[in-house]
Amino acid sequence: MSLPGVERPDLPEFMTWEELEQLPEEIADQIELWDGRVVWVRRGFGNRPADARPGEHQTAMRRLTNELERCARDEMSAPPEGRWRANFETNVFFGSTGKSDFVTPDFLVHRCLPPGSDVRATDTVLVGEVLSPSNTPSEIEAKKARYASACIASYWEVDLTPDLTGIGALRVYILEIGHAELPPGVRPLRNANYLLAGEWVPESGAGISFPYPFSIEIPWAALAF
Secondary structure, three states: OOOOOOOOOOOOOEOOHHHHHOOOHHHHOOEEEEOOEEEEOOOOOOOOHHHOOOHHHHHHHHHHHHHHHHHHHOOOOOOHHHOEEEEEOOOEEOOOOOOOOEEOOOEEEEEOOOOOOOEEHHHEEEEEEEEOOOOOHHHHHHHHHHHHHOOOOEEEEEEEOOOOOOEEEEEEEEEOOOOOOOOOOOOOOOOOOEEEEEEEOHHHOOEEEEOOOOOEEEEHHHHOO
Protein backbone atom coordinates (compact mmCIF):
# COMPACT_ATOMS: atom_id res chain seq x y z
CA MET A 1 0.00 0.00 0.00
CA SER A 2 1.34 3.44 -0.88
CA LEU A 3 1.88 5.87 1.94
CA PRO A 4 0.61 9.47 2.19
CA GLY A 5 3.19 12.15 1.55
CA VAL A 6 5.66 9.95 -0.35
CA GLU A 7 7.68 12.06 -2.76
CA ARG A 8 8.09 10.78 -6.27
CA PRO A 9 11.81 10.43 -7.02
CA ASP A 10 13.40 11.33 -10.32
CA LEU A 11 13.51 8.10 -12.29
CA PRO A 12 14.71 7.25 -15.81
CA GLU A 13 12.06 7.17 -18.52
CA PHE A 14 12.57 3.42 -18.96
CA MET A 15 13.27 0.70 -16.41
CA THR A 16 13.35 -3.07 -16.23
CA TRP A 17 11.36 -5.16 -13.80
CA GLU A 18 14.59 -6.01 -12.01
CA GLU A 19 15.35 -2.30 -11.52
CA LEU A 20 11.79 -1.67 -10.35
CA GLU A 21 12.18 -4.36 -7.70
CA GLN A 22 15.09 -2.40 -6.19
CA LEU A 23 12.88 0.61 -5.43
CA PRO A 24 11.15 1.04 -2.06
CA GLU A 25 7.79 -0.73 -2.08
CA GLU A 26 5.83 2.48 -1.51
CA ILE A 27 7.34 3.85 -4.75
CA ALA A 28 7.26 0.68 -6.86
CA ASP A 29 3.59 0.14 -6.01
CA GLN A 30 2.74 3.38 -7.83
CA ILE A 31 4.39 2.37 -11.11
CA GLU A 32 3.43 0.30 -14.12
CA LEU A 33 5.86 -0.50 -16.94
CA TRP A 34 4.49 -0.08 -20.46
CA ASP A 35 7.04 -1.73 -22.72
CA GLY A 36 9.59 -0.72 -20.10
CA ARG A 37 8.40 2.90 -19.88
CA VAL A 38 7.70 4.18 -16.37
CA VAL A 39 4.02 5.10 -15.95
CA TRP A 40 2.86 6.52 -12.61
CA VAL A 41 -0.59 5.36 -11.53
CA ARG A 42 -2.97 6.55 -8.84
CA ARG A 43 -2.91 3.83 -6.21
CA GLY A 44 -3.36 4.69 -2.55
CA PHE A 45 -1.91 8.16 -1.99
CA GLY A 46 0.76 10.04 -3.89
CA ASN A 47 2.50 13.31 -3.17
CA ARG A 48 -0.28 15.54 -4.58
CA PRO A 49 -3.99 15.71 -3.68
CA ALA A 50 -4.88 14.81 -7.28
CA ASP A 51 -3.08 11.50 -6.82
CA ALA A 52 -5.17 10.40 -3.84
CA ARG A 53 -7.70 7.66 -4.34
CA PRO A 54 -10.53 7.97 -1.86
CA GLY A 55 -11.28 5.07 0.43
CA GLU A 56 -14.53 4.60 -1.47
CA HIS A 57 -12.46 3.60 -4.49
CA GLN A 58 -11.03 0.63 -2.59
CA THR A 59 -14.49 -0.22 -1.23
CA ALA A 60 -15.98 -0.41 -4.74
CA MET A 61 -13.03 -2.48 -5.91
CA ARG A 62 -13.45 -4.98 -3.05
CA ARG A 63 -17.20 -5.24 -3.50
CA LEU A 64 -16.86 -6.05 -7.20
CA THR A 65 -14.03 -8.53 -6.64
CA ASN A 66 -16.04 -10.36 -3.99
CA GLU A 67 -19.11 -10.59 -6.22
CA LEU A 68 -17.12 -11.78 -9.23
CA GLU A 69 -15.49 -14.41 -7.03
CA ARG A 70 -18.91 -15.57 -5.84
CA CYS A 71 -20.17 -15.87 -9.42
CA ALA A 72 -17.01 -17.69 -10.50
CA ARG A 73 -17.56 -20.40 -7.87
CA ASP A 74 -20.45 -21.68 -9.95
CA GLU A 75 -17.87 -22.63 -12.59
CA MET A 76 -15.74 -24.69 -10.20
CA SER A 77 -17.27 -27.92 -11.50
CA ALA A 78 -15.64 -27.21 -14.86
CA PRO A 79 -12.28 -28.78 -15.85
CA PRO A 80 -9.24 -27.06 -14.28
CA GLU A 81 -8.45 -25.17 -17.50
CA GLY A 82 -11.94 -23.64 -17.37
CA ARG A 83 -11.84 -22.46 -13.76
CA TRP A 84 -11.54 -18.81 -12.85
CA ARG A 85 -10.18 -16.74 -9.99
CA ALA A 86 -11.18 -13.17 -9.16
CA ASN A 87 -8.50 -10.89 -7.76
CA PHE A 88 -7.66 -7.20 -7.30
CA GLU A 89 -4.61 -4.96 -7.84
CA THR A 90 -2.67 -7.85 -9.36
CA ASN A 91 -0.01 -7.32 -12.03
CA VAL A 92 -0.90 -8.62 -15.48
CA PHE A 93 2.24 -9.22 -17.56
CA PHE A 94 2.22 -8.92 -21.34
CA GLY A 95 4.06 -11.40 -23.53
CA SER A 96 4.92 -15.00 -22.75
CA THR A 97 8.17 -14.14 -20.94
CA GLY A 98 9.72 -11.18 -19.15
CA LYS A 99 8.13 -8.81 -16.64
CA SER A 100 9.04 -5.32 -17.89
CA ASP A 101 5.68 -4.81 -19.60
CA PHE A 102 2.68 -4.94 -17.27
CA VAL A 103 -0.44 -3.19 -16.02
CA THR A 104 -2.22 -3.46 -12.67
CA PRO A 105 -6.01 -3.43 -13.04
CA ASP A 106 -8.18 -2.59 -10.05
CA PHE A 107 -9.87 -5.99 -10.33
CA LEU A 108 -9.60 -8.93 -12.70
CA VAL A 109 -10.59 -12.49 -13.46
CA HIS A 110 -7.94 -14.96 -14.60
CA ARG A 111 -7.54 -18.68 -15.01
CA CYS A 112 -6.66 -20.66 -11.90
CA LEU A 113 -2.85 -20.96 -11.87
CA PRO A 114 -0.33 -22.85 -9.76
CA PRO A 115 0.60 -21.00 -6.53
CA GLY A 116 3.18 -18.26 -7.10
CA SER A 117 2.59 -18.04 -10.85
CA ASP A 118 2.72 -14.71 -12.66
CA VAL A 119 -0.58 -13.70 -14.25
CA ARG A 120 -0.16 -13.20 -18.00
CA ALA A 121 -2.54 -11.39 -20.32
CA THR A 122 -3.22 -14.72 -22.00
CA ASP A 123 -4.47 -16.04 -18.62
CA THR A 124 -6.77 -13.06 -18.11
CA VAL A 125 -10.35 -12.87 -19.32
CA LEU A 126 -11.65 -9.76 -17.51
CA VAL A 127 -10.06 -6.57 -16.21
CA GLY A 128 -11.75 -3.62 -14.53
CA GLU A 129 -11.04 -0.08 -13.42
CA VAL A 130 -12.82 2.02 -10.81
CA LEU A 131 -12.47 5.55 -12.16
CA SER A 132 -11.31 8.31 -9.85
CA PRO A 133 -12.31 11.97 -10.23
CA SER A 134 -8.74 12.81 -11.26
CA ASN A 135 -8.65 10.31 -14.16
CA THR A 136 -8.50 12.13 -17.50
CA PRO A 137 -10.17 10.80 -20.67
CA SER A 138 -6.76 10.32 -22.29
CA GLU A 139 -5.54 8.23 -19.34
CA ILE A 140 -8.65 6.08 -19.43
CA GLU A 141 -8.42 5.48 -23.18
CA ALA A 142 -4.69 4.75 -23.04
CA LYS A 143 -5.12 2.00 -20.48
CA LYS A 144 -8.18 0.60 -22.25
CA ALA A 145 -6.10 0.43 -25.45
CA ARG A 146 -3.40 -1.50 -23.59
CA TYR A 147 -5.92 -4.08 -22.44
CA ALA A 148 -7.40 -4.37 -25.94
CA SER A 149 -3.99 -4.76 -27.59
CA ALA A 150 -3.30 -7.65 -25.21
CA CYS A 151 -6.56 -9.29 -26.40
CA ILE A 152 -8.14 -9.36 -22.93
CA ALA A 153 -11.71 -10.24 -23.81
CA SER A 154 -13.68 -8.14 -21.32
CA TYR A 155 -13.09 -4.68 -19.81
CA TRP A 156 -15.26 -3.25 -17.00
CA GLU A 157 -15.42 0.46 -16.18
CA VAL A 158 -16.94 1.72 -12.94
CA ASP A 159 -18.00 5.27 -12.03
CA LEU A 160 -18.44 6.38 -8.44
CA THR A 161 -21.26 8.77 -7.61
CA PRO A 162 -20.17 12.43 -7.44
CA ASP A 163 -20.58 12.44 -3.65
CA LEU A 164 -18.65 9.12 -3.37
CA THR A 165 -21.54 7.38 -1.62
CA GLY A 166 -21.64 4.40 -3.97
CA ILE A 167 -21.26 3.10 -7.51
CA GLY A 168 -23.03 5.36 -9.97
CA ALA A 169 -22.62 3.34 -13.16
CA LEU A 170 -20.98 0.19 -14.48
CA ARG A 171 -20.12 -0.45 -18.14
CA VAL A 172 -18.99 -3.72 -19.71
CA TYR A 173 -16.96 -3.72 -22.93
CA ILE A 174 -16.21 -6.79 -25.02
CA LEU A 175 -13.29 -7.13 -27.42
CA GLU A 176 -14.41 -6.84 -31.02
CA ILE A 177 -13.93 -10.00 -33.08
CA GLY A 178 -12.97 -8.99 -36.60
CA HIS A 179 -13.18 -5.43 -37.93
CA ALA A 180 -16.06 -3.25 -39.00
CA GLU A 181 -16.27 -2.32 -42.65
CA LEU A 182 -14.68 1.09 -43.21
CA PRO A 183 -14.68 3.48 -46.18
CA PRO A 184 -11.99 2.91 -48.83
CA GLY A 185 -8.58 4.13 -47.70
CA VAL A 186 -9.55 4.29 -44.01
CA ARG A 187 -7.77 2.00 -41.57
CA PRO A 188 -8.45 1.55 -37.84
CA LEU A 189 -5.96 3.20 -35.50
CA ARG A 190 -5.71 0.04 -33.40
CA ASN A 191 -5.85 -3.63 -34.32
CA ALA A 192 -8.26 -4.43 -31.48
CA ASN A 193 -11.04 -2.38 -29.93
CA TYR A 194 -13.72 -2.75 -27.28
CA LEU A 195 -17.43 -2.43 -27.96
CA LEU A 196 -19.86 -1.38 -25.25
CA ALA A 197 -21.95 -4.48 -24.46
CA GLY A 198 -23.76 -3.50 -21.27
CA GLU A 199 -24.39 -0.51 -19.01
CA TRP A 200 -26.14 -0.35 -15.64
CA VAL A 201 -27.03 2.31 -13.08
CA PRO A 202 -28.65 1.65 -9.69
CA GLU A 203 -31.94 3.21 -10.83
CA SER A 204 -32.23 0.87 -13.84
CA GLY A 205 -33.12 -2.35 -12.05
CA ALA A 206 -32.20 -4.99 -9.51
CA GLY A 207 -28.57 -5.36 -10.54
CA ILE A 208 -25.97 -6.41 -13.12
CA SER A 209 -26.71 -9.43 -15.30
CA PHE A 210 -24.20 -10.54 -17.94
CA PRO A 211 -23.38 -13.95 -19.50
CA TYR A 212 -19.62 -13.61 -20.07
CA PRO A 213 -17.06 -14.97 -19.17
CA PHE A 214 -19.48 -16.93 -16.97
CA SER A 215 -22.96 -16.19 -15.69
CA ILE A 216 -22.70 -12.96 -13.67
CA GLU A 217 -25.61 -11.87 -11.49
CA ILE A 218 -24.79 -9.06 -9.04
CA PRO A 219 -27.53 -7.28 -7.08
CA TRP A 220 -26.97 -3.60 -6.42
CA ALA A 221 -27.47 -4.29 -2.72
CA ALA A 222 -24.24 -6.34 -2.71
CA LEU A 223 -22.31 -3.33 -4.07
CA ALA A 224 -23.72 -0.78 -1.62
CA PHE A 225 -21.27 1.02 0.65
